[in-house]
Amino acid sequence: MFRRTALNYLREWAQKEDRKPLVLRGARQVGKTTLVDMFAEEFDNYIYLNLEDKTIANIFASDTSFDDLLASIFFKANVRQDSQRTLIFIDEIQNEPNAVQSLRYFYEKRNDLYVIAAGSLLESLMGRYISFPVGRVEYMALRPCTFVEFLAAIGEELLAEQVEKIAVPQSLHSYTLDLFRKYMIIGGLPEVVANYAKHRDMVRLNPLFNSLLSGYRDDVEKYASKVKEQDSIRYILNYGWSFAAHRIQFAKFTNSSFKSADISNAFRTLEKTLLLELVYPQTSASFPILPDLKKSPKLLWLDTGLVNYVAGLQEELLFTTDTNELWNGDIAEHIVSQELLGATTLFGEKRMFWVRDARNSQAEVDFLIRYKSHLLPIEVKTGSNSKLHSLHIFMEESKEEIALRLWNGPMTSDVITRSDGRPFTLYNIPLYYAGQLYEWLKQSPHNI
Template sequence: MKRKIYKELIKWKENEDRKPLMLLGARQVGKTWIMQHFGEQEYKKVAYVNCDDEPRMKQLFDLDYDIDRILMTLQAITGVKVTPGDTLIVFDEIQEVPRGLHSLKYFCEKAPMYHVMVAGSLLGVTLGKGESFPVGKVDMLFMYPMDYEEFLYATGHEGWIDILHSKDWTLIETMMPKMVELLRQYYFVGGMPGVVSKFVKNADLQQVRTLQHEILEAYGRDISKHTSASESVRIRQVMGSLPAQLAKENKKFVYGAIRKGSRAKDFELAIQWLLDAGIIYKVNRVNEPKMPLKFYEDFDAFKLFMLDCGLLACMAEAPIDQMLVGNNVFTEFKGMFTEQYVMQQLKAIGFTPYYWSNSKSPSEIDFIIQNGKRVIPIEVKAEENVRARSLSQFVKDNAGLKGLRISMKGYVDQEWLENIPLVAIDAYFE
């Protein structure tokens, strides 16, 4: 399995101003695996400890933050003598250890020669609760589910990634039927590494759904474990409403769709918990397509997406045959899976997607991103019909913009618009 974040970890290791690295991301996106794999490949030794499974870690930082004592205790627990430069120290599920996060300040200030990496499935929730955080003393990376190209690599089609990045659009178009077949599989399987690994191993579609259900159940256990009973109910209600919210023509999140008469105050904390846990993504509306987009953000209107298209398909109970046979997955479900897919790829690249809508008409732009000094309005088309009335009018109304349509069609460059295939998002923005 190959993950693109590996290159970022190499940069971190080689940076002379390196600080302890914090990996953020939802449960089961591959944080533990990448830390251990990176350590095995790039260091002589790995001192790995799971703070949730190891009771002796609970009191490690109670006495003080003496680095020598901490390293001696770590050696006793892991059996690995930590030496500067050639040992990777990994604290997994660090949020389970009192004062664990705060200890990173002392590794940064008093022992910068040691390479320290930490992660936790609910680190974002822990930080959201105001846990003592070493501001300015850590490096941070976000980890997401596998994107489409990582899926290609895992399924043995890594050569096609080179074709996509060649931007030879004629060659890409000849490969599109097979690439779209794999795109259907990606919509169904998703990018959770454990699910992808099992799919590659035995291609058992029922097992894929079983594993996806297990991940969702694990999220449910986290919710119950770390929230009150009433808060847990609200969080589950928000999460459970996502398929219906995204299946609407207008995908703006509506509180009343969760429970009749509901208002923002009833579910704001529930949404924030899911965001902090990395389980959902929030795409806010912008009032104007101007730079910086952050200045024009409208916090009252937004869309919510699941972190992974495969988990969304599982939650929606989308029939396997409709996902994998024919074009149903693109033509049915009102474009739900394709918009989810595009958002997921944009997040993995590093964009913060927004969207735009007109309060006086049904006009809507699916996503708006800021790429360097360019604001790009994006229209997503899952079907062969790629007429883009909203995008055309939007570009006319906002001089200087050039639209981007992401669809099943091949590459086209017009004066006001570029069209790129759904499979080439990462390659286009390279």
């Protein structure tokens, strides 16, 4: 089923005995409302409350008891209060502060009801104008569709299951890699994926991308009140996409005339909306995890398909004949970063990468992941092991016994000896398993 990963999490939430109201958090247009509508099919009753409708918002704004509020909600929805399973979805909850505060009473007094809340501008308002009841709600991060969800959307349910199980037959390796390439070009924004699944036409996607991008640009005034910050945000939304998976400098960003502080503040504002993430490097090959905020960050956007559209890369990626260049490029790294983040529904998860803290050193490992008490390096690169120069440098400084390389080849492994004689195993993992690395680690023969 489309959005299967997210739906599975919602099912797990619904089965909890001490269930709290769930707040869906994610960038605009990642399909929060559509997801809840799909989930609602599994309930006897579904009450949808959109607080952009003032008549609905006024139900919460009234100074009444919680029992009266609940009676009004059911009456307005023409639903009886009985023993049937009822899902209540409060959409655009940021429009009424009393609705936010009511979530604590749903938890304390009516835990038998299933309550979900979301808002299109929630992320940009949280921390400034909105504060959810501490300890009375839980959060779920909703992100673009994963590769597994993309496969399910286009009718490749059986292959999606094989990818989830890390059990794709070798005979289907090239076929699966080709589908991952399409996913890399199209991205995971739900409306775009659904359109491609229906029409199988990439050209038809361009108006959708343009509409999505226009929506983000139109929201600028809602993200920032000062004209200077609005101008900086618009500049980034116009010209920042080509720097996806690149390390950036705020000073003279893309040779603009904006001051470093203005660009930095604009990036921070956009980061709060979850449209992008600034990832600062780790300089140690071991714990603790301490990103170096003095070094330049790597820019990762919400969705690789949107990056391709704005940066004009779709045709180049679709028709390139140099597959090594394709899988060694920034876009391959970016889609891997998207898959790594999409593997979890926990809010606040950050991606990591490594640079060597030495003068004039160019050593940089694409990603680090934390697994139990281990800090493991990941390179996104094809070719021979000798080309993994930065990964080898990391492992010289690391006590870990395994390293990971995502590539276009089959699942293989190599035992490599460090300069001091210590061995480590390099696992070469097909790119289409990028979102399944934690599951793979559970099955790892090293049993870490």
